[in-house]
Amino acid sequence: MVVVYHQSNAVTKVVPPSKELLVVDKNKSIAQSILFFASQFPNSKIVWCHDSLEDNLNLNEISSLFHHNKMMLSYGLEQTNFLGNSIGYVEESPFININKKVRYPSWLMSVDVGVIHASVINHISKKIQLDKKFDYFLNSVAKLGMFYGLFCYSEPQLLVNKTTEIKLTKASSYELFRFVKQHYKKRWSVLLFLNLLVFEKRFLILPFLFSWGYRSRKKPLLNFDVIPVQSTLKVVEKKTIDVIIPTIGRKKYLYNVLQDLAKQTHLPVNVIIAEQNPQQGSVSELDYLTSEKWPFTIKHTFTHQAGACNARNVALGQVESEWVFLADDDIVFDPSFFEKAIALAQQYQVSVFTTSCLLVNQKQEYTLIHQSGIFGSGNSFVKTASLQKIRFDEALEFGYGEDTDFGMQLRNQGHDVIYFPDLKITHLKAPMGGFRIKVKQLWENEVLLPKPSPTMMYVLLKHYTTQQLRSYKLVLFLKLLKKESVLNYFNFCNSFQKKWVVSQYWANKIKHEK
Incomplete structure (x- = not known):
């Protein structure tokens, strides 16, 4: 581990693995110094820390927090970040509104404290400019890296005492527009200008125009798959899986899903089916649940209360296994699907992950493992222990946004959502079942x-x-x-x-x- 102490604009001290202080070249920027030490110690973690936080740095825990090499962790004491709240005008993702109390997925990095592996720095060294301003450099690395599979987080446990105050510089309006121009599509620069004008009455025409003199940094393609991942955590233990399927009027399609589950090389323990039929006096149509033999236990709940949120919540209360697979009643997947899922969960040791879920003949666009801004309630795996305080918000029943809300609940409890593109599901988009009724809001x-x-x-x-x-x-x-x-x-x-x-x-x- 190499620890680089700094004062925002210059390196003050460097402590290498040998604990003997290294000579600091004061003519180099902090980014240049970090690149130099990464080349000298290619197998080490590179830690940066503001020198006023040296006594607060949680060095003993960094190895457990930084559990594989394809990560970038950081923590800022202030609630606002270098780029300020205005970055929200151009970023729609869940990665902006950071919960500072938990590990939270975000590319918004701080100069206060952070850690990255030397192999990542060496991989990007010739593809990302070494900005003189350290804040700008860190946020640029994370913003570009996250898109290509670098796992970036705000991690409060990097510091043991968070009461210290540091007066840090914030991005000027020129730097904000420059960052947007270099890291987003062109239209977002225009929208930033319009948002600031409409909502804050700030006519920032000069920063807007000057930003167009900078080239986009999105052109160089990064591939962090060259950095091997084998997490040192122990998230996966029992490997047992329960499956949750809400269904309404899709008898034939649900049967095919059960057939796919029965063919799995890694069988689920329980398949929990929440069947709905709002017609009073109706009974279950799923006769094959009891007339046929299945290589797993089927837990069947029949209710006259329609609504997928309620159905999934009822099913969640019946889960017994270490993992839950949230499924739809009209999907198709191959026999090795669960086996591959557990293997990836073991490799990355994550508690929430989602899969590729495409319509028939739809082309897959995203092929890299990355932190996802999307959570799918019909194609995701969640460790049961992560769901103790989380349920589908029934205020959203028959509306929109329950998947988004559930994913945000997970993130705000410290659980990132990882996308594994090699786990493939085909979504048949079956016609609506015959028992649905139109709900008038x-x-x-x-x-x-x-x-x-x-x-x-x-x-x-x-x-x-x-x-x-x-x-x-x-x-x-x-x-x-x-x-x-x-x-x-x-x-x-x-x-x-x-x-x-x-x-x-x-x-x-x-x-x-x-």
């Missing part, structure tokens, strides 16, 4: 129908930052505006704002009546 009686859906607004208010919510509003406005006549502009603006307010009203009503 309370807001459908409004003179002006809310926009967006109140359930979606509920999720946005629950998990987005103020800036992310504002940006969502502006993007939605612009999308809808394209369909309007220029002559109707003012009427459209007035109507859009009223629909937004109606959506907020019902979202807050959902929250309070939950």
Whole structure:
């Protein structure tokens, strides 16, 4: 382990594995120094720490926290990051609104303290510019690296005492626009400018124009698969799996799913089926659950209460195994699916992971293992111990956003969601079952129908930052505006704002009546 102490703009001390202080070249930037020491110690972890935090650095725990080499950990004492809250105007992902109390997936890095493996630095050394400003360099490495499979986290356990205050510099408006130009598609620079103008009354035309003089950093392709991963953690122990399947009116499709489960080389222990039929007096149509023999235990619940959120929650209460596979009733997967899933979970030692789930003949776009901003309630594995305080939010029943909300609940409990592209599911998108009834939402009686859906607004208010919510509003406005006549502009603006307010009203009503 090589520990580089600094004062934000210069290295002050370097402690190598031998514990003998190394000579510091004060003419080099911190990024250049880190690159130099990574080349000198290619098999070491490279730690950076502000010199005022030397006594707070949790050196004894770094090896357990940094449990494989394809990681980048950091922690900032301040709630806001180097790029400021305005980065929320261009970032829609769950990686911005960091929960500082737990390990949280984020590319927002801090100069306060952090760790990365020398092999990662050496891999990117010729592909990413060594910025003089250390904050900018760290965030650039993480932003680019995360997209290509570098696992990046805010990790509070890097420090043992978080009461120390450090006065650190924040990005100027010029640096903010430069970062957006170099790391996002061009349209986001324009949207950043518009968001700041509309919501903060800041006319930052010069920073916006100057940013166009910088080249994008997205061109060089990185491939972190060259860095082998074998986690030192022990997350996977028993390897037992229970399967949860909510179903309604899809007897034939569910039977095929059960057949796929029965062919698994690594069999599930329990298959928990929550069958719904809202027609009073109806009974189960799934006769094959008892008329045929299955190589696993089937736990069958029949209810007249429709709704996938309730069905999944009922099923979650019956789980016994170490792992839960959340499945849909119209999917297809090969016999080695569970065996491969457990092997990957062992290799990476993660507690939540999701799979590729494509429609028939749909082309797979994402082929790298990476931290996912998406959680799928029909194609994900979760360790049962991670679900003690988590359930599907039934306020979202018959609406939108329950998958997003469930994924955010997991992240806020310290559980990242990893995407494994080699775990493949085909989603048949079967026709809706014959027992479904159209649910009329309370807001459908409004003179002006809310926009967006109140359930979606509920999720946005629950998990987005103020800036992310504002940006969502502006993007939605612009999308809808394209369909309007220029002559109707003012009427459209007035109507859009009223629909937004109606959506907020019902979202807050959902929250309070939950």
